[in-house]
Amino acid sequence: MRILEVLRGNLTAVKGARLRFDGWIAGIGTSSGTRVVLGHWTQSPFGPFSDVMLEQADGERLLLAPTRSIGDFIASTYSFEHLQVVPVTASAERTSWAVEAGSLTLHFTVGRRRLLGLLLRAVPGPLAARPAWAGLENLPARLLPGVRTRGSAGDAHREWYGVLDLWPVTAATAAFEGHDLGRLAPVDPPVRFGFGSVPRRPALVRVTTTVERGGRRGLRA
Template sequence: MLRPNGATERRFRGRILGAGTTSGVRIVVGMWDRSPFGSFTDVFLELADGSSVLLAPDEIVAAYVSGTYRFDTVSVVDVRARRTARGLELDAGPLQATIDVGGISPLGRVLRIVPKPIARDPRWLALIDPVARLVSPGSGTAGSAGNGRREYYGVTGAHDVTAVSGTWAGEPLGTLAPLDPPVAFGFASMPRVPQVVDVETTIREPAV
């Protein structure tokens, strides 16, 4: 979408899952039903030593995402996310994980108060960003991204993540833990309590 000032606006609608593990690996999974690049899943990780990894399904997604967020390593791998009765089965190169998802979280109940068209509006998201950062330290709804881009997270629903198991590079992930410390790929992290959220991400790129 081209805005009147010449800036480009790209929208991604789907779900983001964030969870920590007792091994120290923190996982953020983006499952995008609608995007400028079609439907895809990508994975952000922060490892126990603090290094960050992007697992992307193709070179185009890898280039765009790594131009928006910060990573130490970018890998193009076959990323497969399969919904199950209990949650999600994830197979992404060196990462294999089974993630259980429970009922609507306390955050999800609060989000129901705001009508979805308002909750996705960048003007609203810029207004409430200070409140979001106060309520959930490390998180946010509006901020700066790479290459002069501006990003907005419009969250409309949330469910608890209740369990995680699997391996990273052949080593056990351990069990579920808070997403703590907050991940630092961009201007904001997911909440500390492991959750999967329904979201529309809007990225505005400067005019060229």
């Protein structure tokens, strides 16, 4: 197991290496002004994991990551004021999701696919996962404020988001550090973790993310 962890660490440090993450991203706004972005990854160079990014009403950005190495990697790709290494779990049962990350609890429900979700689901998975396809998707994605499917990130990384499916989030409850974050609301203003935001309308997206390492910074094992 330790050898596998070292190999993963070396892979993520190689300049020009393309790393693939398969899973889901949920973007949720709340009436308190806090916006929450869940990443739930079933396949990645780190194995399966979940992470949470929060941007509070005052603009402070926080990353909740399950290990230091995962947190360091995400923080080298996106921008945050704070990083907390805490247990992060995400589970789904039918249309209901439950997330716990340190002092954050989040429950949300997704509704039936709309036209865009049906169109995305019709695209063959191997094609949708290709960076070139993500580049094509970037053209219509730019019609949505703040949304991008390709761009440059921290440490001169490049990223591509290949979207495979989409569901609307229809209800959500969340609390952070013992405070209720309020009712479900648009993701407004857009989050500022990287080169693009999640959609303004709260949504759950099935995605393949490709990250090309561009900098020289390695990760701590």
